[in-house]
Amino acid sequence: MNKNYFSVCFLSFFFLFLFMMVNFFFMMYFIMNNIILFLEWEIISFNSLSIVMSILLDWMSLLFMMFVSLISSVVIYYSKSYMSSELNLIRFIVLVLLFVFSMILLIVSPNMISILLGWDGLGLVSYCLVIYYQNLKSYNAGMLTVLSNRIGDVLILMVICWMMNYGSWNYIFYLEFMKNDYCMIYIGLMIILAAMTKSAQIPFSSWLPAAMAAPTPVSALVHSSTLVTAGVYLLIRFNLLLVETLFFKFLLLISSLTMFMAGISANYEFDLKKIIALSTLSQLGLMMSILSMGMPLLAFFHLLTHAMFKALLFMCAGVIIHLMNDMQDIRFMGGISFYIPMTCLCLNISNMALCGIPFLAGFYSKDLILEMLSFSNFNILIFFLYYISTGLTVFYSIRLVMYLMINDYNLLCIYNLYDEDYTMIKSMLVLLFMSVISGSMLMWLIFYFPYMIYLPLNLKFMVIYSMFVGLMMGYIVSNMNIYSLNKYLFTYNLSMFLCLMWFMPSLSTYGMSYYFLNFSQKLLKHIDFGWSELYSGWGMFNILKNYSIFYNMYQMNNFKIYLFSFILWVMIFLFVMLF
Numbered sequence: 152m153n154k155n156y157f158s159v160c161f162l163s164f165f166f167l168f169l170f171m172m173v174n175f176f177f178m179m180y181f182i183m184n185n186i187i188l189f190l191e192w193e194i195i196s197f198n199s200l201s202i203v204m205s206i207l208l209d210w211m212s213l214l215f216m217m218f219v220s221l222i223s224s225v226v227i228y229y230s231k232s233y234m235s236s237e238l239n240l241i242r243f244i245v246l247v248l249l250f251v252f253s254m255i256l257l258i259v260s261p262n263m264i265s266i267l268l269g270w271d272g273l274g275l276v277s278y279c280l281v282i283y284y285q286n287l288k289s290y291n292a293g294m295l296t297v298l299s300n301r302i303g304d305v306l307i308l309m310v311i312c313w314m315m316n317y318g319s320w321n322y323i324f325y326l327e328f329m330k331n332d333y334c335m336i337y338i339g340l341m342i343i344l345a346a347m348t349k350s351a352q353i354p355f356s357s358w359l360p361a362a363m364a365a366p367t368p369v370s371a372l373v374h375s376s377t378l379v380t381a382g383v384y385l386l387i388r389f390n391l392l393l394v395e396t397l398f399f400k401f402l403l404l405i406s407s408l409t410m411f412m413a414g415i416s417a418n419y420e421f422d423l424k425k426i427i428a429l430s431t432l433s434q435l436g437l438m439m440s441i442l443s444m445g446m447p448l449l450a451f452f453h454l455l456t457h458a459m460f461k462a463l464l465f466m467c468a469g470v471i472i473h474l475m476n477d478m479q480d481i482r483f484m485g486g487i488s489f490y491i492p493m494t495c496l497c498l499n500i501s502n503m504a505l506c507g508i509p510f511l512a513g514f515y516s517k518d519l520i521l522e523m524l525s526f527s528n529f530n531i532l533i534f535f536l537y538y539i540s541t542g543l544t545v546f547y548s549i550r551l552v553m554y555l556m557i558n559d560y561n562l563l564c565i566y567n568l569y570d571e572d573y574t575m576i577k578s579m580l581v582l583l584f585m586s587v588i589s590g591s592m593l594m595w596l597i598f599y600f601p602y603m604i605y606l607p608l609n610l611k612f613m614v615i616y617s618m619f620v621g622l623m624m625g626y627i628v629s630n631m632n633i634y635s636l637n638k639y640l641f642t643y644n645l646s647m648f649l650c651l652m653w654f655m656p657s658l659s660t661y662g663m664s665y666y667f668l669n670f671s672q673k674l675l676k677h678i679d680f681g682w683s684e685l686y687s688g689w690g691m692f693n694i695l696k697n698y699s700i701f702y703n704m705y706q707m708n709n710f711k712i713y714l715f716s717f718i719l720w721v722m723i724f725l726f727v728m729l730f
Contacts, residue, residue: 156240160231163244167224167251171217178213182596189261205321207261211451214596215258215384218455221585222376222462223251225578230368232574233469243283247372250276254377258384261323263314266385267307270349273378274300280369281362292364295660299358303348303382306341313338326391339393342385343402350382350435352402352409357656359432363424367469370424375431375465376458383438383454390447403443407536410436412653414543418550418628419650423468423479426551429652430505431461433540440537441520444527452597453516459589460504460512463582467498470571470579471555475562481551485558490568495556497579502548504586506618507541515590517541521614522604538613542621549625558629 180186188208195202227247234240253272260266274297282293314320316334329335351359362374373379386393393399413432420426434457442450471487471494472479488495504511507518524537560566609616641649648654684690706713 164224164228167220171220174213174217182210205262206259212258226368226372229578232572263311263320281365289364292361295361296358299355303345306345310341342389346382346386357659360425360428363428371462371465375461380454387447394445399443406436406439410540411536414540415649416652417547456512456516460501460586463501466579470494481554483562486560488556497583506545512586512590515594525610538617542617545618545621546625550629553629
């Protein structure tokens, strides 16, 4: 390994880990003393013009920064081993650090301009990381990612334009003060749409599974815990403005459907990383929907716990993909728990945390969210979408475990599977520890008083029921042929619809371009190569050519006519001259 790369890796890891510790102590101090710091740094003051950079430090931004820097430090340590055979490794580390810087800029900004800088930085660096392995699939995925995120960037720019009416871009001052102003209503709508693009809600969902073309450490950092939660974080900040608007009710429906759609698609998927990406999409739908019910703290709580176990899940997937000669199809895997026990331990615990098994990280946030849903007066559609999605989460997790650990190994008939790399194991153990304790730790930190949710017994146990049904379905469907389930329950077309994320990838790629390209082709054929050719270049050339042929024949073939016409011209000339 390149010594220079090793030192850059270590320095980055050390700096981010130190930054995480500083954030942790500051956050504890801020929570205990209920402090919010609003810092303004005047960059330029020229006559009446002043350019000011403002930073908002409260317990929420410090806590989120702590989690981002912890995951990024662990991921950099992990990629020291994972990316060791790559060239241009320093470029990779620099891109990851740029990404972390953009994320931190977004987190601490109470100002729309600096939010745009962070937001755009995330999109750009994400594009660079998705196309890191330079092949056609990566380029396509990168273009889909960056173009989906551009919609959000444009909406943020429009928000900046609308906020010109207020004389300042510090949105944090106007949230309650200008709540009923019509400008603020439009701003709220644009913020919701921007958050939907970044957090991959329907109809912008197709970029998140496509972005799995990036290296696995990038997926662990970017597409599980930080980039995709930027939209949720922005909505948490804008929550005061949006909390009882019609747009939030619309967002509730969209995000619940996203959660449901991702859960179903994950059960049809065979690509290991795409399953985890769809699982991320499902959890993002959960965060967005609980946020649109007016519970931002619960959304923030789930955001942080989810970041831990999902980053760990991606890291385990990275180790398994390395082991399988870069094969991602889960049908070729199986029985790996005999060969890589530590990775399988991490994978199982992160899977259980994702399902919401009691007293792991996911349980505290997920159980609280579902009980608050049962406690609220929402309609039966939202209620069933939530509980079915929870069941589906257990369903695809059990299916994944069945395919990876319980079935037989299917890749090669002669194989030698080695034990894991210690660098990867050490980095995964940090996240394993956090996946176990972060739920209860955050429960003590975020909520000032314990919630007592009083529900009927069956409603209280509804979470357990749906998890148990999901577990049974996962076990049964993994043991039988998947096609038999489709044959008896669904038609072929319905299976295709559910499998292909409700046709969203096709709609957002071919669907956006097909009709335009088709129209352009017809335009080219009938106008450019058709009528305009006939009446301009080719037509004029044809007329002149035909005349030339006629004159040529006329002059060359009949000497008598030529002489006669010459005499005729001379006679006419004389006639004109004389008279």
